[in-house]
Amino acid sequence: MTFLTGWGRTAPTPARLARPRSAEEVAELVRRAPGRGVAVRGLGRSYGDAAQNSGGLVLDCTALTSWSLDETTGLVTAAGGLSLHDLMGALVPLGWFVPVTPGTRYVTVGGAVAADVHGKNHHADSSFGAHLRSLTLVTADGVGRTLTPGDELFWATVGGMGLTGVITEAVFQCLPIETSRVRVDVTRTRDLDHTLETMEATDHRYRYTVAWIDLLATGARMGRSVLTRGEHATRDELPRGADPLAFAPGSLLKAPAWAPNGLLNQVTVRAFNEAWYRRSRPGTGLIQKLAPFFHPLDSVDGWNRVYGSHGFVQYQFLVPFGEEATLRRIVSRLSALGVVSFLTVLKRFGPGTPGMLSFPAPGWTLALDIPAGRRGLAGLLREFDGWVAGAGGRIYLAKDSRMSAETMAAMYPRLAEWRKVRDEVDPAGVFRSDLARRLSL
């Protein structure tokens, strides 16, 4: 038995861990599933309990890493356990980029599909599922099936958190790039309204945009942000002599193996926020490498340990356009309480995919990290759950580690439809995770 947690390092549970080396081995393990069921795990970047299965079997899929690129069309066929880190390392020098990348490269292709991940280009390009051509799924009967966007099961699997089967392969369209750099414009905004207005007015001019909010700023400066917007740089924008497609990201720093609980407190985070806000000098046309632009936290290996042994929760919610009042209400509540959140990120979403349990939809999403040991946090987040659900919004399952089954059902109106498809393909409930138990999926 191995104790597993998500990225937030909360609520560990034991499971038998198996590491299949091929799709056939996956099928064999699924056919011999134990009574407590099977959960699927990639690189463990879901913050909560999505890739845990207390007392059962967990398939670590990170040995499934084969892939190929059709250089004329940019179609990539990748095994479910391949990390976007490895894929980018190979694709970028060839002049291709993944269609969507979340804030870390350390996710697997299977995980990207199962969470229907989004990135800074959501307003322009939607989420990962929108770029998929087909999937191979090993279902509860131990059979590998190829699915296309015409299939119901395809859209139950995109965003389905690994509960319809094991994604052993995905085919998706990549994006041609001339260089491995991004041309970046940085702006600072005065307050929350200014942030929202600026994003609304200028998002369409950029493929990638995101705002970092200083949640500890209060009063007239509440919601002040650093807005980062970018475009893949073209060859003629690079300094002469630069290798246009050089790409060698790595971890520069390693987080200490242990950190005291409470290291991230109001004083340290306020100091960090102030420094970050001041350091982010406004400017246009700055040329940046891909890694610091897309994955700044990947440069610190194991940064999740900084939160100490209690771990942390990430609260990421979405409110539809027109419900900005709810967003404002939550931000002002958080700043009034002085809730410590390191790197709070705001993003404007475009159209979602037909994924039945996919998170993104047109609206605003805010993501914050909070140390799990904070007193009164459970009640505060429950209160926010109510506001978010009331506004027709929802919480991202890949980040969630604490909401209730009722809350989830209220936020995901297509849950019944998803259940029907899942029950047909997995009537005995072979695929199970701690998240599935907690949310009565």
Next chain:
Amino acid sequence: MKNALGAVDTVLLLGGRSEIGLAIVERLVRDGARRVVLAARDATAGPPPVIGAAEVHLLDFDASRPETHGEVIEAAAKLVGDLDVVIPAFGVLGSQRTYDADPVAAAEAVAVNYGGHVSAGLFAARRLREQGHGTLVVLSSVAGVRVRRANFVYGSAKAGLDGFAQGLGDALHGSGARVMVVRPGFVIGRMTEGMSPAPMSSTPGQVADAVIVGLRVDAEVVWVPGRLRVFFAVMRMLPRAVWRRMPR
């Protein structure tokens, strides 16, 4: 299953009318538990009590019939799924004077207060081990920490139970399942009606509050009130000749 912030989803209370037990259940429901099973003698004869917004199930349970305990625990798991918290809260106090007069009654009380908890505890532990998570809350007492002549029948059963619970907790170590031993002092409630409270006494609500905190931090032992831990560290050292003179 416990979520990231320590809230649980399901609770099984064995001895479903226990004041302390119900006080714990109410607090767990307040903090997010959604499904409750109350198991007690003739429980299914009446309607289920309302506990917050939780779904409450009733099961018949007889603490003095260990051969039925396994079925009750399996039935509870069938009703609500994984058991996150199991609280065996049944027991009888009885007076030492009655036990002196009626040794058979004393043996029967011990059979429930100790033997009943052994079978219920072992059946519950089997289920929790399979799940890979869950906490068995064992209601011990300071009466068992050092047995007093004033209530040595009750005290000796609690002493046995306390030792059993510690051993079971160690046996479960590494399985994901846990045992939490709760050691209250004198609890002012229905069970002790008519008795004058001892120093450092508490109410069922206070015991329940301490249990909630203990569950959140995965405590192995909880004293209620907390200062009893220090007090009993001293009491354990008292020479027998002094201890025997304890008025109660």
